Amino acid sequence: MHNHDEEKIFQDKINEEIxxxxxxxxxxxxxxxxIRQISQHAHSEIVGMLPEANWITxxxxxxxxxxxxxxxxxxxxxxxxLYSAAETLNITxxxxxxxxxAGKAKYSSxxxxxxxTWADMGAIGWLVDGAAIMNQVPLCRCSYGPxxxxxxxxxxxxxxxxxxxxxxxxxxxxxxxxxxxxxxDAINRWWWPSVMMFGPNDDASPxxxxxxxxxxxxxxxxxxxxxxxxxxxxxVKILNLTLPDEKLKWNEExxxxxxxxxxxxxxxxxxxxxxxxxxxxxxxxxKAHEDGAWVREAATAHAEKRKSRTQKAVA
Amino acid sequence: xSQHEWPLWEIFIRNKQGLDHKHAxxxxxxxxxxxxxxxxxxxxxxxxxxxxxxxxxKYIHASNPDESSSLYDPANDKAYRHPTFYNLPDELKHM
Numbered sequence: 001m002h003n004h005d006e007e008k009i010f011q012d013k014i015n016e017e018i019x020x021x022x023x024x025x026x027x028x029x030x031x032x033x034x035i036r037q038i039s040q041h042a043h044s045e046i047v048g049m050l051p052e053a054n055w056i057t058x059x060x061x062x063x064x065x066x067x068x069x070x071x072x073x074x075x076x077x078x079x080x081x082l083y084s085a086a087e088t089l090n091i092t093x094x095x096x097x098x099x100x101x102a103g104k105a106k107y108s109s110x111x112x113x114x115x116x117t118w119a120d121m122g123a124i125g126w127l128v129d130g131a132a133i134m135n136q137v138p139l140c141r142c143s144y145g146p147x148x149x150x151x152x153x154x155x156x157x158x159x160x161x162x163x164x165x166x167x168x169x170x171x172x173x174x175x176x177x178x179x180x181x182x183x184x185d186a187i188n189r190w191w192w193p194s195v196m197m198f199g200p201n202d203d204a205s206p207x208x209x210x211x212x213x214x215x216x217x218x219x220x221x222x223x224x225x226x227x228x229x230x231x232x233x234x235x236v237k238i239l240n241l242t243l244p245d246e247k248l249k250w251n252e253e254x255x256x257x258x259x260x261x262x263x264x265x266x267x268x269x270x271x272x273x274x275x276x277x278x279x280x281x282x283x284x285x286x287k288a289h290e291d292g293a294w295v296r297e298a299a300t301a302h303a304e305k306r307k308s309r310t311q312k313a314v315a
Numbered sequence: 316x317s318q319h320e321w322p323l324w325e326i327f328i329r330n331k332q333g334l335d336h337k338h339a340x341x342x343x344x345x346x347x348x349x350x351x352x353x354x355x356x357x358x359x360x361x362x363x364x365x366x367x368x369x370x371x372x373k374y375i376h377a378s379n380p381d382e383s384s385s386l387y388d389p390a391n392d393k394a395y396r397h398p399t400f401y402n403l404p405d406e407l408k409h410m
Contacts, residue, residue: 023379070360077357084341087323093343094319153340157361300321303345 014215019145022088030214033207034144035089036105037216039096042082043107047281049075051115052124060118067164068121074161078154085146101286103273110197112275119172119179119186125165127187127194127232133158134228135198138218147216166235173239180241187236188244195259196267198225226256233257323372324350326357331364341372 006025013020020026049072056072059065083093099105110128115121136158139151172183199205199221211217229248236243247260269275321343327336339358344350350369359365395401403410 073360077360080342080357081340092319150340299345299349303349306346306348 014143014213017141017143017215019148020143021145029210030216031089033211033214034147034216035086035091038082038086038089038147039091039099040106040108042079042086042096043100043105044111045075045079045082047107047111047285050281050284051111051113051277052121054115055118055121058118059121064121064168067160071125071161071164074157078157081150081153082147085144085150088146097289101282101289103282106271107281108197109267109270109275110193111281112270112277113189113193114277116189117182117186119169119182120190122165122168122172122183123186123190125161125163126169126235127165127190128197129158129161129165130232131194131197131228133162134224134231138224141215141218143215169239169241173241183239184241187241191244192263192266193270195225195229196262198222198228200264200267229259230257321345324354324369325372325375326350326354327368327370328354328358328362329366330362336366336368344369 007027010020010024010026010030012018013024020030052068052072052075056065056068059068083096086096087093096105100107110131115124133155136151136155140148140155142148142151169183169187172179202208202220202222205221208217208220212220233243233248233250245260247258249258250256251258270278273279323341323343324347325341326339328339329336339354342350342353342357344353347369351367354367354369355365359367
């Protein structure tokens, strides 16, 4: 049967690490899963601009302000690369934005937490971008070409984001007692939500198996989470601060850090819309879209004016 | 034309040291001028002195990768197009 051959060619490509491109045949579920994952990733980048933009006007120095603006600007660009990648699968920008505004599409729950102090900029750069990088590097090898290529570009730009965050924390840690406390407090609030960024445990993640078979997902949630914890447990020592987990302890047998229980109730609560800032984030996005309508209309009107001017000049 | 009908543009960038334009990605814009300005904002945040080409995606015609073996077959068996095909003595310099 026609479909059967195409399915075999498709899976052969996946097995041989040949990229699937927009015009290739693909199972309908592969297309749907990718549209969902890529669009939600794009939404996360755009919504992710909000918690950090909150501190741009209050950055403690010009250098901090300039680097924070550059980071937030990058996130906008990342959203664009990802929306473009999703569009190759036959969904329009308008549809994706409508899904976000209607609450039908999700974005990473981490952005539903508030940024309460300047130190949060450091904690976000170190922990949130750190967790994102750990997720994103394997995605550079995902089976769908446009997504993989977008991820390569994103990963190149992401490296300064994490360094900027850690530098902020390091500077605070070398400062006054109040500054050190502010840094520790930010880490205390952002640690567990960052650990939750890797998603539910593998045995509670029903879609993972199919995503792995299709090489969309290359490592399991728990594998990546463990790697992240191992890396951060070492990095925090340089700050001379602690991670808020009494059970965090090097296990010589496993060659990994043991860690405490994740509060899954909080995780599902925030995913389902009851986090501290869910409503605020969505409201901000809807307002930005509506307030910006005049810019889109003006751009269209301007293009039409330019076009008719050119035509008149030629005539 | 409403914003919903803005065409898709493919963006090609050559940086200051570059020899050729490389495909950087795509974006929607109302016209070529806007496409160039947006491409500058999105794709050149880390470059000095660039050249930007924008082409409406509909004007790009591409070969079908699945046909590559038959499309390129004539070139595959012509090793004499490569310098190493020719056996010349080592004493021969500057060639």
